[in-house]
Amino acid sequence: MEETTIVMYPAPSIGHIISMVELAKLLIHHHQHFSITILLTTGFMDHPSIDSYINRVSSSHPSITFHRLPTVAVNHTTTQSIAATAFQFIKSNAVNIETKLRQIIQTSVIKAFIIDLFCTSAMETASAMQIPVYYFFTSGAAVLSLYSYFPKIHSLTKSSFKDMVGVEISAPGNMALNAALMPEPVLDRDDPAYWEMLYFCEHLSKAKGIVVNTFRELEVVAVKVVEDGACFPDVEGSSPPVYCIGPLIADAQQPDEARGIKDCLSWLDKQPSKSVVYLCFGSRGSFSMTQLKEIAEGLERSGHRFLWVVKRPVQEHLGTKKVYDTTGEFDLSSILPSGFIERTKERGLVVRSWAPQVEVLSRESIGGFVSHCGWNSVLEGVVAGVPMIAWPLYAEQHVNRNVMVEDMKVAVAVEQRAGDMFVSGEEVEKRVRELMDSEKGREIRERSLKFKDMARDALGEFGSSTKALANLVQTWNVISH
Structure with a gap:
């Protein structure tokens, strides 16, 4: 019998890594039959706290394995935003991701490849290898709706949001938002990060499913909008299923200077x-x-x-x-x-x-x-x-x-x-x-x-989030190559 595994790919930075690890722990807690491999980039936003954190998780959760991808040199100039540099760095890891996935499928069946929104560049690679790709969305359902709807908002205007003084942006399940308060990476069309974000948001509808760190009862309106697909206006066929599995909360991370x-x-x-x-x-x-x-x-x-x-x-x-x-x-x-x-x-x-x-x-x-x-x-x-x-x-x-x-x-x-x-x-x-x-x-x-x-209650035995997680795992058990 071939080993079955779930592969996860968080964006660089301790916050994104911790969120993904919490999802891994949740899966293993409820469904012990998976092993999980988490792929980590090297060369940008690396921090000693990441290594000590990984060591702690590896020793307490032996079925979670971390794999560091080879170093990719990053060239951040002050003329470009940190977001643009980060997205460029993640994109340059696509070849490392492909190599690693090929290596894993020699010995295991990958039931799901779960990626951060910012790691969308790995979707094409995995899909070409017939590996089902899921997103893990670390914000709530309202933000997921806004991002899913973003390609539509983009098509309705030629200006940068930062210049649209007094203009309100509307997305399903969201209150109107002043254009200048849109998330930073999409504020300026002259920033390469804007176009990367557009690319990420266009791909949300192409995933096999979207796992969200919220619970149904917390964001009733926004959850309904993403489940009904109202925020995917131009998608042919059905929009991807959404699994609200939260609230996932990380264990306290004590930094080295946590005296007092x-x-x-x-x-x-x-x-x-x-x-x-x-x-x-x-x-x-x-x-x-x-x-x-x-x-x-x-x-x-x-x-x-x-x-x-x-x-x-x-x-x-x-x-x-x-x-x-x-x-x-x-x-x-x-x-x-x-x-x-x-x-x-x-x-x-x-x-x-x-x-x-x-x-x-x-x-x-x-x-x-x-x-x-x-x-x-x-x-x-x-x-x-x-x-x-x-x-x-x-x-x-x-x-x-x-x-x-x-x-x-x-x-x-x-x-x-x-x-x-x-x-x-x-x-x-x-x-x-x-x-x-x-x-x-x-x-x-x-x-x-x-x-x-x-x-x-949502995380209890019969809670909405526990059921959503079980439904997600069931789809993997049905998928066979």
């Missing part, structure tokens, strides 16, 4: 129930010193307890909200208003760079979560039943913000200044008070607790 983590958790354990506002903006979200100062002033004036994770600030003139070096040392007191830490020490704690978010959110003392609306953080907030303040920074986070505020109703949103998306200290104070003190805040908290139960 115990202090932060023991501090939380001493605070009253539902009294602390937790502020964290993802692995890369950061702010200018001016913005940090406004956040500090808003928190101080709100009078509420807080736990605030502060990353190294970004340079004012760059206008970016991302920091790529999150490990370097920096002095907190030099970037926050003079005396702030001293004045708020009875009710506030500021930690540098990182906190164990899943553990923090599960603490009884946490009463609210100010989030950048990255999908993993949204799911972590939902699973913990914590109401949120939505403060999107980049990527598809503005789409997620709309879902959180308008559809799920588990968040209030901060008002951001048009153009540079700056948020004033008054606004920070106002939203913290609204979430923690108002009737609306109380309603949001109740809804958040309902979603916490729904998330648990």
